[in-house]
Amino acid sequence: MAGEKITTRAQDYSQWYLDIVNRAGLAENSSVRGCMVVKPHGYALWERMQAALDRMFKETGHVNAYFPLLIPKSYFAKEEQMAEGFAKECAVVTHYRLKSVPGKGIEVDPEAKLEEELIIRPTSETIIWNTYKNWIQSWRDLPLLINQWANVLRWEMRTRLFLRTAEFLWQEGHTAHATKAEAEEETAKMLEVYRVFAEEWMAMPVLFGPKSEGQKFPGAEYTLCIEAMMQDKRALQAGTSHFLGQNFAKAFEVMFQNSTGQLEHPWATSWGVSTRLIGALIMTHSDDQGLIAPPRIAPVQVVICALGKEAAEREASLSAAKQLATALKALPREEFFNFDTIAVKVDEDFHNTPGYRFNEWELKGVPVRVEIGPKDVAQNACVLARRDQPGKEGKQFGIPLDQAPLRIVELLKSIQANLFAKAKAFRDANTHTVETYDDFRQKIESPGGFFLAHWDGTRETEDKIAAETKATIRCIPKNLPNEPGVCMVTGRPSAQRVVFAKSY
């Protein structure tokens, strides 16, 4: 509520991001290091994402369950790559009781030391596969398609609200399959769910494909990802889907009897997206006036501002506003809105000036604002303002009230499409093809962006490039032109171009 304008992107990009998080009321830092408080408007964004994703998971045959927050240390150690990958960021529970010490306050009771230490989940593969051991006996138990919505904790050194916090919210899918082919198909299918969600719901264009060896999930055979470009041209990993092979089945001795009576290890996948998506949403669409939420994700899709000076004017505006809200809510539910009614809010805050109220709603990212004042009431009309075109340019005047509901729905759809098109045009304009390492090294600094380059497929070359340029391989894209060539660094053969970028 304080102050007026937020920092512009040109002035200071990361301050702009923090200003939006703050002024749009999305989240704040808590008194606990690295852990954020997600505020109502930020949480509402997450709920919209959850609703759309959960529906998609159910449609692809998955069910939800819940597994414990605490994992015995020994489970965690069973899968070597994973233990190694996460060891440095695990919080450990060592005691189960406090005691009051006169004069010193509350202390950990040394008598209450746990026999086996517990770690707070950084991800749940181990506890889940330890459980699957009891659930899977026959090929008839497969596939097992489970998802959980949960919090996880990774002790990050440096945190940024939503993008990297110690505790965050996510969903993690964990599936078990009878055959390798089926598990691989699942891995690809869920990546596709994420792609559709990112592009059609969040209006965020993504590249997709496998990660390089060096960037994959610890414990996975390979990792598929969706990767988006933020407005500062840096890459953000927005979702991952892992083919885990039989690694966890072997580590936890999970076996099933196939239809010919033989014992086999099942094949596994896991896949997740997190509250990081809220950061992605902000940095994909927002502008110097504040947040821009794509209509399908916006917690408030339409705000109707009733305006007026005299009590009678206010009453008339408010009454028209409420009628319009009712008409909007009465529209048939449709897929575009995830079969919800349109989320409408009537703003009757007459204490603040119209300008103040318009700016506040723009800060919060509401896609469509309707203004109804005395001039509109007089002609039984209203003004429509679209958030993706701030100021007067984005306004349509004199829309008859009886036509407004359908015009608003059209507008929401148009904004959704426009945001995607804008973001895609930006990404495409900042995606470059480079042939030589010299050219790459120069252009990664300026102008920056995504670079399509040939790479020999080795870890050494990848590490060398990362060390020298700070750019990493974001993904080996499956939705971009694909041709063989020679590695820009070593000159060795390369099957296809990969995407290099600086990333979050």
Next chain:
RNA sequence: CGGGGUGUAGCUCAGCCUGGCUAGAGCGCUUGGUUUGGGACCAAGAAGUCGCAUGUUCGAAUCAUGUCACCCCGACCA
């Protein structure tokens, strides 16, 4: 974890270098009034353990040491 910076009212900050009476401003908040189509105005008012701890001193927001948190840059990072 390394380098740098900052912690004073809900927010942004001044005061600190050079210690001194009762700690200030703007915004926000409360009350009353006037206002209202792109961030209104007047008046009155409430609000601060000066991040925390210890030390130096007759006296500490101010000096010293420690500690915690946050921000920026690195390192690290499904």
